[in-house]
Amino acid sequence: MRAVTVHEGQLNVEEIPAPVPGPGQVLVDVTRCGICGSDLHARQHADETADAVAEVGYDHFMRSNHTVVMGHEFTGRVAAYGPKTRKKWPVGTSVVALPILGTPEGIHLTGLTRHATGGYAEQVVVNESVTFEVPDGVSDDHAAMTEPLAVALHAVNRGEVKAKDTAVVIGCGPIGLAVILMLKAQGVRTVIASDFSAGRRALAARCGADVVVNPAVESPWASFADSTYLQGPTDLGQFGLDTMKQLRAVPLLPWRRVMEAAQKLGAAPRGPVVFECVGMPGIIEDIVSHAPLLSRVVVVGVCMEPDTFRPVMALNKELELRFVFAYDPAEFHRTLMMIASGKVDPSPLLTGTVGLEGVATAFDQLADPEQHAKILIDPTSRATRA
Structure with a gap:
């Protein structure tokens, strides 16, 4: 599959192996993924962040010499199920999920470690237990804002x-x-x-x-x-x-x-x-x-x-x-429902969309506060500038 990787601070579009859902996991076709401020920080300060996160017990945060697919603010459609899943939603159902991946080796932070490929890609793997169906009428753009609004x-x-x-x-x-x-x-x-x-x-x-x-x-x-x-x-x-x-x-x-x-x-x-x-x-x-x-x-x-x-x-x-750091599953789901009901309208934050080829330029654009707030990635788009 096509994905944007970061290595030594450089962002590149590459062909990488598609993720395979394991036990309790769901494969999702990414429709949108937001570029988060923490992604901007991680690109430049990965090693310092990894050192700090290691002090609180997580040793697998991305480092500058790793090759990582970032992206934790994503939405997409169910593509396939791994073993030991309930298969709750038909293939093609629009979903969002908490960006943490439970594996036999432990919990990983999706998009912030080489052990859990993120949403700057055509596909991502999520845990079924923390995946939620997107209600009818909620656009991909708005669904992708669930994660940052939950924060x-x-x-x-x-x-x-x-x-x-x-x-x-x-x-x-x-x-x-x-x-x-x-x-x-x-x-x-x-x-x-x-x-x-x-x-x-x-x-x-x-x-x-x-x-x-x-x-x-x-x-x-x-x-x-x-x-x-x-x-x-x-x-x-x-x-x-x-x-x-x-x-x-x-x-x-x-x-x-x-x-x-x-x-x-x-x-x-x-x-x-x-x-x-x-x-x-x-x-x-x-x-x-x-x-x-x-x-x-x-x-x-x-x-x-x-x-x-x-x-x-x-x-x-x-x-x-x-x-404060992150949110709990109830807050994440409540945020999705607030978006679906219209109680929260994320439209003012959405200032541009790019394809995978436009991610590096989008990072540069986000450095200028007068240009953009939130740029989304659409893996099917060929847009190179937001």
Whole structure:
């Protein structure tokens, strides 16, 4: 079969052996595959990533001297079944699947290891147990967005964002835009989006951001100056004094029980929820320095370099710092259903399609934030430029 391989950072279209489905596996004819930011990183920083991933127990992440077929954001049609499968769907059924491959040798990350060929190819093998039929009416383009949108849904879930919260999205690349879509789908009323790129700011507005900021001109934190969010430790102290004064003004009121009940009901002060979607050194420190007190910071961007921030600043503001990775099968399936119902429309993210011969050029195009957000690969297309 035809596929795009990466070796020593070079992308080439090659003829490689077609994958054969093993026990519990399904062979899928790829109809679309998205180019993910992690693919861009892995092409250039495979060895550093492999070293980090090995520290947490996975020794098979791609390295620069490996020959790998990348691609983990794919959709396609059932082509054949391996042994010990239920054969739930007729051949030709449109499906999506989690990009992990269970084998007798262990679990592998599809498209990020030489042990599990990814979706930059005409065919891919998936596990039947984590494969889902695409509902009628969902296009291949939209189905291929299930995986990256599931990442965003997981980030929003981990952020525990409430409808009345303000969400701040720092960085409006593909993952930041996906987070905006999911925040609005979850009913969050106020989403502030910040990016230096005019093109990405326009896409953020299309995705539903309520306030779109160019940080070169205006700080994304400027709107918090007159907000109800607490800005400094003295504000928190004043809140405590004012609350106690009001509670003790009623002599028979059991102030301690009232305060504890209010805290259980969520009436205690809280800050906005901030999503770091840039993945560059210095961004966490900038957020820690400028976010209001009690903010919850969800780190979604993948920073490939060492970074520093001032823990004492985070401590003084009592910030929460959470890091997220991937999603669970329920979140993946829920994302597919949200796309199918129209609750989430991934169209604003889709800015181009290429064939296998156009993948190398697409990687170059994606380096310019003004050109594209998400480029999809159609293995049957001969397009060389998105």
